[in-house]
Amino acid sequence: MTNREDALELHSRKPGKISIESAVDVESKEDLNLVYTPGVAEPCKEIAKDKDKAREYTTKGNLVAVVSDGSAVLGLGDIGPEASMPVMEGKCNLFKKFGNVDAFPLVLDTETSEEIIETVERTEPTLGGVNLEDISSPECFRIEEELKRRMDVPVFHDDQHGTAIVMLAALRNALEIVEKDLSDSRIVVLGAGASGIAVSNILLDAGAENIVPVDSSGILRTDEGNEYKQDLAERTQASQESGTLEDAIEGADVLIGLSTGGVVSKGMVSSMNKDSIVFACANPDPEIMPSEAKEAGAEIVATGRSDFDNQVNNSLAFPGVFRGALDAEASDIDEEMKLAASEAIRNFVEPRKDRIVPETLDSELAEEIAEKVREAA
Amino acid sequence: MTNREDALELHSRKPGKISIESAVDVESKEDLNLVYTPGVAEPCKEIAKDKDKAREYTTKGNLVAVVSDGSAVLGLGDIGPEASMPVMEGKCNLFKKFGNVDAFPLVLDTETSEEIIETVERTEPTLGGVNLEDISSPECFRIEEELKRRMDVPVFHDDQHGTAIVMLAALRNALEIVEKDLSDSRIVVLGAGASGIAVSNILLDAGAENIVPVDSSGILRTDEGNEYKQDLAERTQASQESGTLEDAIEGADVLIGLSTGGVVSKGMVSSMNKDSIVFACANPDPEIMPSEAKEAGAEIVATGRSDFDNQVNNSLAFPGVFRGALDAEASDIDEEMKLAASEAIRNFVEPRKDRIVPETLDSELAEEIAEKVREAA
Numbered sequence: 001m002t003n004r005e006d007a008l009e010l011h012s013r014k015p016g017k018i019s020i021e022s023a024v025d026v027e028s029k030e031d032l033n034l035v036y037t038p039g040v041a042e043p044c045k046e047i048a049k050d051k052d053k054a055r056e057y058t059t060k061g062n063l064v065a066v067v068s069d070g071s072a073v074l075g076l077g078d079i080g081p082e083a084s085m086p087v088m089e090g091k092c093n094l095f096k097k098f099g100n101v102d103a104f105p106l107v108l109d110t111e112t113s114e115e116i117i118e119t120v121e122r123t124e125p126t127l128g129g130v131n132l133e134d135i136s137s138p139e140c141f142r143i144e145e146e147l148k149r150r151m152d153v154p155v156f157h158d159d160q161h162g163t164a165i166v167m168l169a170a171l172r173n174a175l176e177i178v179e180k181d182l183s184d185s186r187i188v189v190l191g192a193g194a195s196g197i198a199v200s201n202i203l204l205d206a207g208a209e210n211i212v213p214v215d216s217s218g219i220l221r222t223d224e225g226n227e228y229k230q231d232l233a234e235r236t237q238a239s240q241e242s243g244t245l246e247d248a249i250e251g252a253d254v255l256i257g258l259s260t261g262g263v264v265s266k267g268m269v270s271s272m273n274k275d276s277i278v279f280a281c282a283n284p285d286p287e288i289m290p291s292e293a294k295e296a297g298a299e300i301v302a303t304g305r306s307d308f309d310n311q312v313n314n315s316l317a318f319p320g321v322f323r324g325a326l327d328a329e330a331s332d333i334d335e336e337m338k339l340a341a342s343e344a345i346r347n348f349v350e351p352r353k354d355r356i357v358p359e360t361l362d363s364e365l366a367e368e369i370a371e372k373v374r375e376a377a
Numbered sequence: 378m379t380n381r382e383d384a385l386e387l388h389s390r391k392p393g394k395i396s397i398e399s400a401v402d403v404e405s406k407e408d409l410n411l412v413y414t415p416g417v418a419e420p421c422k423e424i425a426k427d428k429d430k431a432r433e434y435t436t437k438g439n440l441v442a443v444v445s446d447g448s449a450v451l452g453l454g455d456i457g458p459e460a461s462m463p464v465m466e467g468k469c470n471l472f473k474k475f476g477n478v479d480a481f482p483l484v485l486d487t488e489t490s491e492e493i494i495e496t497v498e499r500t501e502p503t504l505g506g507v508n509l510e511d512i513s514s515p516e517c518f519r520i521e522e523e524l525k526r527r528m529d530v531p532v533f534h535d536d537q538h539g540t541a542i543v544m545l546a547a548l549r550n551a552l553e554i555v556e557k558d559l560s561d562s563r564i565v566v567l568g569a570g571a572s573g574i575a576v577s578n579i580l581l582d583a584g585a586e587n588i589v590p591v592d593s594s595g596i597l598r599t600d601e602g603n604e605y606k607q608d609l610a611e612r613t614q615a616s617q618e619s620g621t622l623e624d625a626i627e628g629a630d631v632l633i634g635l636s637t638g639g640v641v642s643k644g645m646v647s648s649m650n651k652d653s654i655v656f657a658c659a660n661p662d663p664e665i666m667p668s669e670a671k672e673a674g675a676e677i678v679a680t681g682r683s684d685f686d687n688q689v690n691n692s693l694a695f696p697g698v699f700r701g702a703l704d705a706e707a708s709d710i711d712e713e714m715k716l717a718a719s720e721a722i723r724n725f726v727e728p729r730k731d732r733i734v735p736e737t738l739d740s741e742l743a744e745e746i747a748e749k750v751r752e753a754a
Contacts, residue, residue: 007416008423008434010401016436017412019400020479022470023392029683032737035394036467036692038661038682039384041451046385048453048460057385058462059393059482070502074418076425081502083425085435090413093399102397104481105436107502115499122496125447125458125484284415305415306406315413360409 017089018096018104055128055329064103064129064322066091067120069110072136072159072194075283081107084134091133091158091318098366099319101326103131113139117146124151128326131318132157137193138226154325154333160198161338162314165321166357167199167256168206168342170279170312173351174300178275180253186210186237186273188248190287191258192220192229199256200232202342205335211236212252216259218244246271253277261285269296279303281312300353309354316358317341320366324373333373340376344369394466395473395481432505432706441480441506441699443468444497446487449513449536449571452660458484461511468510468535468695475743476696478703480508490516494523501528505703508695509534514570515603531702531710537575538715539691542698543734544576544633545583545719547656547689550728551677555652557630563587563614563650565625567664568635569597569606576633577609579719582712588613589625593636596620623648630654638662646673656680658689677730686731693734694718697743701750710750717753721746 011017026032033039043057055061070084088105095103106123110116120130130153132144140157147155156162175182187208189200192215200213213220213232219241220233233239241248245263249255250271257264257280264287269278278298280286283305290301290308302310321341325333348358348365358365388394403409410416420434432438447461465482472480483500487493497507507530509521517534524532533539552559564585566577569592577590590597590609596618597610610616618625622640626632627648634641634657641664646655655670657663658681667678667685679687698718702710725735725742735742 003416004419007411007419010411010416011420011434013401015400015439015479017399017401018436018479019398020440020469020473020481021396021398022394022473023396024387024390024394024470026470026474026738029738032471032692033683034384034387035470036464037451037690039380039387040463040467041453041661042381042384043388043463044450044453044456044460047462048456051457051459054459054462057388058466059395060459060462062392063397073421074414076418076421079421079425080428082428082431082437083421085424085431085437085502086417086420087413089435090417092397093401093403093412094409096397096399097403102392102395104397105503106500108499109502110499119496119499122485122487122492123483125486126462126482284418306410313414315409361403361406 011086017093020104059102060126061128061329062102062326063127064095064101064131065106065123065127066103066131066133067106067108068133069108069116069135071134071139073134078136081109088133091131094315095319095322098363099323099370101319101322113143116143120147121150124153127153129154129156129322131322134159138228140194141228148332152331154322154330156321156333157194158314158318159194161333162317162321163195163258164198164202165317165338165342166312166314166345167279168202169345170302170310170357171254171256171277172346173349173356174277177351177353177356178277178299180275183207183209185253186212186251187254187256188252189213189256189258190245190264191215192225192232193258196258197228197232199258200236202338204235206339212241212248213238214245214248218242219248255279257281257287259287261287264288266292266296269293269298272297275299279312300356302356306360310356311360312357313360315360316345316365317369320344320369321373323366323370325377327370328374328377330377337373337376340372341369344372388463394470397481436479437503438505438706439479439703440504441472441478441508442483442500442504443480443508443510444483444485445510446485446493446512448511448516450511455513458486464511468508471692472696472699475740476700476747478696478699490520493520497524498527501530504530506531506533506699508699511536515605517571518574518605525709529708531699531707533698533710534571535691535695536571538710539694539698540572540635541575541579542694542715542719543689543691543722544656545579546722547679547687547734548631548633548654549723550726550733551654554728554730554733555654555676557652560584560586562630563589563628564631564633565629566590566633566635567622567641568592569602569609570635572635574605574609576635577613579715581612583716589618589629590615591622591625595622596625632656634658634664636664638664641665643669643673646670646675649674652676656689677733679733683737687733688737689734690737692737693722693742694746697721697746698750700743700747702754704747705751705754707754714750714753717749718746721749
């Protein structure tokens with residue numbers, strides 16, 4: 001496992017995990033006259049005549065802000081914007097490495113959802129896209145909805161959609177191995193935060209018809225919890241059922257855990273259908289350890305961790321998704337583009353029980369995703 | 378002179394004038410585990426305990442936003458944020474090249490000064506400093522004042538202070554050559570926008586006692602114009618005098634033009650004191666062409682242009698000023714730091730009539746400025 005000292009040492013190296021470089025060298029007075037005044041006035045004038053020329057004459061078309069208020073960081077919770085900065089910088093690093101996207105962190109000291117919305121909205125002239133990150137639920141839903149409505153560049157809350165894209169790919173491959181259909185399978189989604197709700201939504205879009213969403217109070221209800229939970233309950237099997245997590249899991253084909261460590265017992269997994277699939281993706285501690293899940297009869301097991309097989313990690317998706325959306329000059333990343341990205345991830349591997357998703361470091365994956373997302377855009 | 382086609386060609390090169398790079402390479406799963414989850418949680422936890430650790434574990438301490446609303450761009454006026462982007466990117470390029478500062482553009486779609494203020498204020502957790510740029514006068518004064526008050530990182534409006542720092546250095550060297558004192562000299566400052574007011578202020582701070590500020594209506598008055606002009610009139614010779622530009626210039630030792638092209642005649646320059654100094658810095662067309670000023674008797678002439686001797690250009694100052702302020706972890710760039718920067722620029726050359734300021738591309742200048750700014754901080 002990762003060593004605390006190694007992580008701190010790496011993060012204390014200068015210049016940090018990203019570096020903003022001069023991409024045009026200034027060696028002579030002539031260079032300076034082109035890069036800065038007076039030459040710089042020429043592209044300014046062209047863009048003043050036609051705003052769309054900003055993509056031609058500036059970095060805007062490849063520039064993404066990784067935005068957070070630090071209210072729901074990893075498993076650490078509401079640690080504030082300053083403390084969320086290492087995550088956003090790490091993301092910017094991976095954006096360049098795998099997607100050739102120029103991304104910078106933008107962590108915000110805000111009090112309300114409206115403050116986040118108006119702040120990000122105002123930065124639109126700078127940006128080709130917005131990656132929202134680690135913003136608490138349910139505020140994240142309205143923030144993303146509003147920004148998508150107000151902005152003409154793609155806005156993508158990675159905790160929701162990155163997770164959903166990868167989860168769908170992993171599930172399709174797992175179902176193929178055990179020869180079950182997505183539409184017939186009983187799928188319990190445990191956790192109704194940002195990722196749980198987004199995963200349920202993409203599964204519905206992909207054709208799943210028997211989803212049972214569950215939170216810490218049991219199967220979601222149409223008359224309890226926030227509006228997003230109630231809405232999801234109405235659109236799924238939860239509207240027909242009630243009960244505990246145990247009740248939901250009994251007879252299920254698939255359990256997708258996006259909640260907290262250790263909440264699933266071996267007995268629960270044993271009560272699932274034959275050839276059961278268990279994705280225990282709580283971080284850092286899974287809902288049930290892979291060895292226990294397998295002892296209890298699970299046929300295919302995945303986690304969010306790099307030290308077990310089948311790491312379901314949203315870093316598989318976001319670099320390629322944004323690469324494709326930016327190349328297409330898309331104004332949004334819609335459901336079709338997400339499904340296309342998921343298919344690209346799914347088809348990137350010949351599925352085996354211990355390899356239902358690609359390796360996180362495969363540099364060709366992002367290109368493959370980008371191509372499919374461009375086509376779908 | 379600069380060629381329009383060359384400038385457009387350069388600006389259409391990809392990836393643009395800046396590029397955001399991965400500064401830590403991710404080649405193995407172990408690397409990924411340190412740069413991103415789960416290792417990234419360790420610096421997050423350290424910063425959550427002590428916000429100041431953000432400078433140790435992230436890029437924050439070297440990260441500057443170059444902020445504009447595009448309301449007063451170069452000589453082009455209010456062309457909007459998108460069209461101002463090439464200037465901001467050019468600035469970011471020079472920040473890295475000369476100051477090793479990681480700077481990104483942040484152009485804002487805002488309607489009011491308050492919107493700019495609150496937007497920039499909210500980005501503080503991301504930043505080591507803020508460079509304000511090309512914001513119209515007099516709004517720029519209140520925006521900078523408020524941001525300085527509300528933020529704990531340096532906020533620096535380069536059109537004001539960058540210009541002022543370089544202008545003072547140039548003037549001190551010019552006065553040395555003609556053997557006049559700053560305190561005794563009659564100095565006409567033509568233009569009472571952002572740079573004119575800032576130049577007058579730094580001259581006052583440096584000991585000038587006979588400044589006559591003038592705008593397009595003549596010598597400033599204590600009962601006319603915006604509050605910043607009235608305030609400046611009260612603090613200078615303008616409170617004792619009234620009259621036209623001609624009246625102001627007659628008998629002056631120094632004319633500093635920060636207004637518009639062609640407004641100064643040979644006759645006006647002829648009416649100045651012996652060994653007169655004329656800085657005609659309007660861009661792209663100077664208040665009077667250098668050849669005419671010399672014919673009319675000016676002893677030392679400077680402009681803002683690169684195709685004449687003595688280019689008074691704020692790109693001489695800002696990379697070194699921010700380098701010094703960031704190194705010192707300063708919460709502000711105060712008057713003392715600005716005067717120190719100006720002294721560093723002044724002392725960098727052995728002054729001659731045709732070389733009162735350093736060359737813009739001297740890479741050692743920024744280091745020299747940074748050292749003096751650090752000492753003053």
